[in-house]
Amino acid sequence: MTPEELHDLCTQEQEAAEQYPHHLYVCSSDPKSILAKDLRQEIKKRDKEKTICVHEVGFMGLGAEEPIVRVEPQQVYYQRVGAEDIDALFDSLDSGKSIERLACETLPELLKHQRLVVLDKNDRINPNRIEDYIACGGYQALMRALTEQSPAQVLEEITQSGLRGRGGAGFPTGLKWNLVAKAQGEKKYVVCNADEGDPGAFMDRMILECNPHRVLEGMLLAGYAVGASQGYIYIRAEYPLAIKRLRLAIKQAQRLGLLGHRIGEVGFDFNIELRLGAGAFVCGEETALLGSIAGRRGTPRPRPPYPAERGLWNAPTLINNVETFANIAPIMKHGSAWFANIGTEKSKGTKVFALAGRVTYTGLVEVPMGVPLRDIIFKLGGGIPNHCEFKAVQTGGPSGGCIPAEHLDISVDYDSLAQVGSIMGSGGMIIMDETSCMVDVAKFFMAFCCEESCGKCIPCRVGTSQMYHILQRITNGQGTLYDLELLEELCDVMQNTSLCGLGQTAPNPLLSTLRFFRHEYLAHILDKQCPAKVCKIHKVMEAVS
Amino acid sequence: MNATSVRIVTLKIDDRELSAREDRTILEVARENQLDIPTLCHLDGLSSSGACRLCLVEITGIRRLLPACVTTVGEGMEVYTNTPRIQHYRKLILELLFSERNHVCSVCVSNGQCELQELARKLGVDHVHYPYLMPELPVDASNPRFVVDHNRCILCGRCTRACDEIEGAHTWDMRGRGIETRVITDFSDPWGASSTCTGCGKCVHVCPTGALSEKGRSVAEMVKHKHFMPYLTLMRKEQS
Numbered sequence: 001m002t003p004e005e006l007h008d009l010c011t012q013e014q015e016a017a018e019q020y021p022h023h024l025y026v027c028s029s030d031p032k033s034i035l036a037k038d039l040r041q042e043i044k045k046r047d048k049e050k051t052i053c054v055h056e057v058g059f060m061g062l063g064a065e066e067p068i069v070r071v072e073p074q075q076v077y078y079q080r081v082g083a084e085d086i087d088a089l090f091d092s093l094d095s096g097k098s099i100e101r102l103a104c105e106t107l108p109e110l111l112k113h114q115r116l117v118v119l120d121k122n123d124r125i126n127p128n129r130i131e132d133y134i135a136c137g138g139y140q141a142l143m144r145a146l147t148e149q150s151p152a153q154v155l156e157e158i159t160q161s162g163l164r165g166r167g168g169a170g171f172p173t174g175l176k177w178n179l180v181a182k183a184q185g186e187k188k189y190v191v192c193n194a195d196e197g198d199p200g201a202f203m204d205r206m207i208l209e210c211n212p213h214r215v216l217e218g219m220l221l222a223g224y225a226v227g228a229s230q231g232y233i234y235i236r237a238e239y240p241l242a243i244k245r246l247r248l249a250i251k252q253a254q255r256l257g258l259l260g261h262r263i264g265e266v267g268f269d270f271n272i273e274l275r276l277g278a279g280a281f282v283c284g285e286e287t288a289l290l291g292s293i294a295g296r297r298g299t300p301r302p303r304p305p306y307p308a309e310r311g312l313w314n315a316p317t318l319i320n321n322v323e324t325f326a327n328i329a330p331i332m333k334h335g336s337a338w339f340a341n342i343g344t345e346k347s348k349g350t351k352v353f354a355l356a357g358r359v360t361y362t363g364l365v366e367v368p369m370g371v372p373l374r375d376i377i378f379k380l381g382g383g384i385p386n387h388c389e390f391k392a393v394q395t396g397g398p399s400g401g402c403i404p405a406e407h408l409d410i411s412v413d414y415d416s417l418a419q420v421g422s423i424m425g426s427g428g429m430i431i432m433d434e435t436s437c438m439v440d441v442a443k444f445f446m447a448f449c450c451e452e453s454c455g456k457c458i459p460c461r462v463g464t465s466q467m468y469h470i471l472q473r474i475t476n477g478q479g480t481l482y483d484l485e486l487l488e489e490l491c492d493v494m495q496n497t498s499l500c501g502l503g504q505t506a507p508n509p510l511l512s513t514l515r516f517f518r519h520e521y522l523a524h525i526l527d528k529q530c531p532a533k534v535c536k537i538h539k540v541m542e543a544v545s
Numbered sequence: 546m547n548a549t550s551v552r553i554v555t556l557k558i559d560d561r562e563l564s565a566r567e568d569r570t571i572l573e574v575a576r577e578n579q580l581d582i583p584t585l586c587h588l589d590g591l592s593s594s595g596a597c598r599l600c601l602v603e604i605t606g607i608r609r610l611l612p613a614c615v616t617t618v619g620e621g622m623e624v625y626t627n628t629p630r631i632q633h634y635r636k637l638i639l640e641l642l643f644s645e646r647n648h649v650c651s652v653c654v655s656n657g658q659c660e661l662q663e664l665a666r667k668l669g670v671d672h673v674h675y676p677y678l679m680p681e682l683p684v685d686a687s688n689p690r691f692v693v694d695h696n697r698c699i700l701c702g703r704c705t706r707a708c709d710e711i712e713g714a715h716t717w718d719m720r721g722r723g724i725e726t727r728v729i730t731d732f733s734d735p736w737g738a739s740s741t742c743t744g745c746g747k748c749v750h751v752c753p754t755g756a757l758s759e760k761g762r763s764v765a766e767m768v769k770h771k772h773f774m775p776y777l778t779l780m781r782k783e784q785s
Contacts, residue, residue: 280722297719302595302615455700455719455726456596462641465724466675486675493637496610497598 001257002265003143006134009256013135020053022093025124026081027060028067029209031241035067035081042086052093055132058210059122061114062107063363070123071098079104106382110361113379115342115368117350118326122210127245130252133213139258141332142220146264154225155181158328160336162348167193167284167321168399168425169501170347170414176318179308180226183316188228190219191293191312191319194235194242195277195284198397199448200356201428204322206364207352208235208242211326212249216259216272218325221332223270226318231270234289236277246274281398281452285500286311286319288454299454300500321426323352343369347413347424355381357430358388367412374408377431388433392516396425398445398452399505401512402438421512423505437534438517439524443471445509453502460503463494467510477537479525487514556622571613571624572600582626583635583664585642585753586701587614590774591710594702599635599664602626610634636670644675645724646682647696648754654767655755661699662754678724685730687737690760691749693728698756700726704748711777716742728756747774 017023026036036056043052060068065079069089076098081089085102092099116122125132133139145154159174180188192215196204208215219231235243250272253259261269275293277283283298290312292298311317327349331339343349347369353376355362360382367376377383377393384390392402401422403410410416414424432441450464467490473479491507498504514521523529530537555564558575565574570593575582586597593614601610605623610631613624625631642648642661650656664670682695705717705728716739720729730736749757750769758767 282722302612304616450723453723455721455723456594456702457598458596458638458642458645458699459598461700461723461726462645462678465678466641466644469676469678489637493634493641497601497634497638499595499598 001263003140003147006139006143009131010134010137010140013131017053017135020051022052023072024052024054024089025057025060025070025072026054026067027057027070027123029058029063029206030066033067035069035083038083038086039089042090046090048090055124056126056128057123058125058127059119059206059364060107061110061123061363061365062104062361064361065104065106068104068107074098075108077104077107078102079107106361110365110380113375114366115350116366117330117339117342118207118214118323118352119210119364119366120330125211127210127212128248130213130249130256130258133211137333138213138329139217141329142217142224142258143264145221145224145332146266146268151181151225151227154221154332157332157336158225161331161339162336162343163324163327163331163339164347164414165321166323166327166351166426168396168423170424173320173324176308176320177222177225179306180228180316180318183309185316187230187313187315188226189312189315189317190223190226190228190231191290191307191317192219192231192233192322192325193284193286193289193319194233194239194322195281195289196239196322196426197236197281197284197452198399198426198428199445200354200394200430201397201426202354203352203364203427205239205242206354207322207326208239209245212242212246213253214329215322215325216249216253218328219272220259220263220270221328222318222320222325224268226316228318229269229271231272232275232293232312233272234275234277234283234293237279243274243276250274280454281448282454282500282502285502287500289319290317299456300502302499323427344411344413346415351412351424351427353427353429355429355431357394358384358433358435359431360385369413370411372409373403373412376412376429377408381431384431384433388435391432391434391436392438392441394422394430394432394441394509395428396423396508397428398448399423399501399508400425400428401508402432402441402516403512404516421508421515423508435532435534437475437530437532438513438520439471439475439530440532440534442510442513443468443475446471446506449502449506453506454500457497457499457503459494460498460500460506463490463498463503464506466490467507471510474521474524475530475535475537477524477528477535479521481525483525484514484521552620554618554620554622556618556620556624558624559626565618567618567620569618571602571611571616571618571622574618575613575624575626580626582613583668584614585660585664585699586703588703588707588751588771588774590776590778591703591706591751594706597699597701598638601631601634603628603631632668636668639665639668639670640673640675642699643670643673644677645679646698647679652764653697653755654758654762654764655697655769656765658765658768659755660753680724682727685736686760687735688739688742688744689737690744691736691746692758692760693730693736694756694758695727696756697754698728699754700728701753702728703751703753704728704757707747707751707774711774711781712743712745712747714741714743714745717748 121136163173164170288298288300307317365380595612600613603625708717709715
């Protein structure tokens with residue numbers, strides 16, 4: 001496909017859509033939902049096939065109120081639309097009056113506070129149709145890069161944008177790309193890390209399910225910039241819908257000549273294959289992931305050498321997270337200056353967060369870096385339901401920490417979060433209220449790390465197990481003050497001597513709760529009380545006596 | 546590799562000025578110069594995995610501790626192999642290892658010949674202040690000549706590497722994760738039923754503890770010979 005053909009397809013699609021006076025955008029992340037099918041049947045029945053067009057889209061926001069229907073051009077949102085509402089919906093299209101009982105006022109309000117870059121246009125793209133992505137300007141950044149820009153110019157653009165890796169550590173993306181581009185090697189690889197495994201995090205899954213092509217385009221641009229011709233997406237097998245849509249997306253892109261040989265009729269070849277993870281959290285660690293792709297046991301190896309130098313099959317390998325790749329096409333399309341204008345000085349762009357736990361509106365939000373944590377939880381998340389009191393927010397999964405109410409006003413960027421003992425991580429946020437026991441939360445994350453430690457290095461393998469047992473003792477009311485000393489010592493050993501990031505950061509949830517909620521530990525140990533009444537201390541104590 | 550393409554660098558290890566080829570590891574250079582760095586998973590002749598974390602060293606200008614067995618030397622590097630900070634961590638790591646499984650020396654075939662025991666003595670680990678986890682693990686004596694006692698295994702991975710890299714059989718591997726990790730033969734079959742095991746016994750002789758031993762040995766009788774490993778590696782290289 002040439003750039004002209006792509007442009008023609010884009011206008012053709014746009015013109016076809018303009019034929020319809022009414023558009024219904026239906027969003028339901030439940031793959032079993034038949035609302036769109038029902039709507040189409042009804043259109044046929046009413047003989048309105050030429051006036052109403054139904055689009056199934058993957059993402060609109062406000063997942064809790066799905067299925068959501070947006071009526072265009074009126075820009076009216078309806079929530080929790082069921083089969084019984086279809087008649088009313090069509091009547092309102094005829095009369096021009098909106099249906100009050102279904103009106104969704106929350107979503108437009110929530111969208112006002114957001115800035116969509118990664119999720120942009122996802123509310124009008126059917127993830128199963130490459131034409132929808134192309135109609136929204138998709139693959140144009142790639143075509144322009146292939147025909148008008150040198151790989152060095154693409155590298156420069158990404159470097160200038162200030163984009164940092166969205167997988168957790170926040171390594172400057174441009175720097176990483178430059179390292180791979182400069183590395184010596186005949187064959188190079190581009191790998192997309194879609195092994196999202198933090199409890200309560202589902203950003204990457206939604207990005208892949210809602211708009212797989214944006215990630216493919218990002219990988220293509222990366223391949224062009226660093227000189228690779230083969231890409232892999234390592235995705236966990238627990239995401240069947242994302243896998244299905246990715247497979248379809250790859251096939252469609254191949255069919256249109258956007259993947260494969262001589263892309264854009266220039267001398268650029270690139271192919272993408274999927275590799276499925278088998279359920280190991282540690283395979284999200286880059287060296288373990290590369291080992292797993294190569295068919296070995298998924299255990300990390302010491303770095304250096306970094307994958308940029310010696311990665312997949314010892315070839316220079318660029319490995320980025322899903323959300324990082326999803327940022328590439330918008331940067332190339334709108335320019336690095338546009339991107340660098342969003343966010344803070346050291347954290348550019350936007351970040352997608354997955355809100356979970358005790359918050360009114362769970363689901364995905366995308367905000368510029370640097371917004372106050374309070375706004376994310378209380379404006380976008382709608383605050384804590386049932387008139388409960390906010391207690392803490394856990395960010396960054398098992399590698400992150402719990403941030404208490406007194407730090408709610410910090411700005412959400414890589415550096416501010418690190419200052420309060422947490423990390424940005426991949427973007428999971430679990431919100432907790434007074435019904436959560438912080439010792440129990442620390443125990444949950446330690447149990448997770450204990451189970452997911454690969455078992456290779458001693459500090460992580462034995463340390464997580466020892467810490468889990470100590471936390472179990474404390475939550476059973478059998479802890480002592482010496483146990484707190486032991487915990488702190490074990491945290492220190494693990495942070496300083498573990499082989500990979502999993503072990504080095506596994507103590508973080510524990511350390512941050514010890515720092516901000518030490519009184520809860522003391523209540524368990526000294527008073528034999530669980531302030532949140534989560535731990536069944538008295539039952540254990542009765543059984544003992 | 547072209548011999549002239551390797552540079553010689555100068556570095557300091559424990560304040561001693563040394564020179565070495567730039568492709569050597571800190572561990573190799575230190576040991577060549579009679580500076581000992583403790584290791585359990587590393588063995589001359591096998592690839593290094595950096596798993597046991599006992600060879601961690603401090604390098605001036607680098608905040609993280611790095612494993613000497615896989616970190617190559619660099620020009621002007623200043624390495625410290627035995628600072629109080631490192632000694633502290635090494636002792637704790639050994640203690641964690643002792644707390645993990647059953648390492649009661651008095652009833653072990655390798656008593657007196659054991660690398661774990663010897664290291665504990667050298668580093669002054671005289672007690673373990675973590676609770677013993679000590680799960681009950683099986684002993685597989687199905688092989689006619691050898692025994693694997695999982696209770697003594699420290700998961701250093703030497704047996705798996707020797708079997709794969711030297712013998713080429715890849716009978717040994719690991720299964721499970723975290724604290725549940727075990728060494729296995731074939732697809733976790735009894736050793737005696739293994740169809741790939743050649744019975745060469747290299748795994749037994751590279752094992753640092755009493756986890757792998759020859760049958761018929763009683764307490765303290767299992768003497769291991771590991772010094773043939775570098776020789777075998779060299780021979781393999783010359784043949785290929």
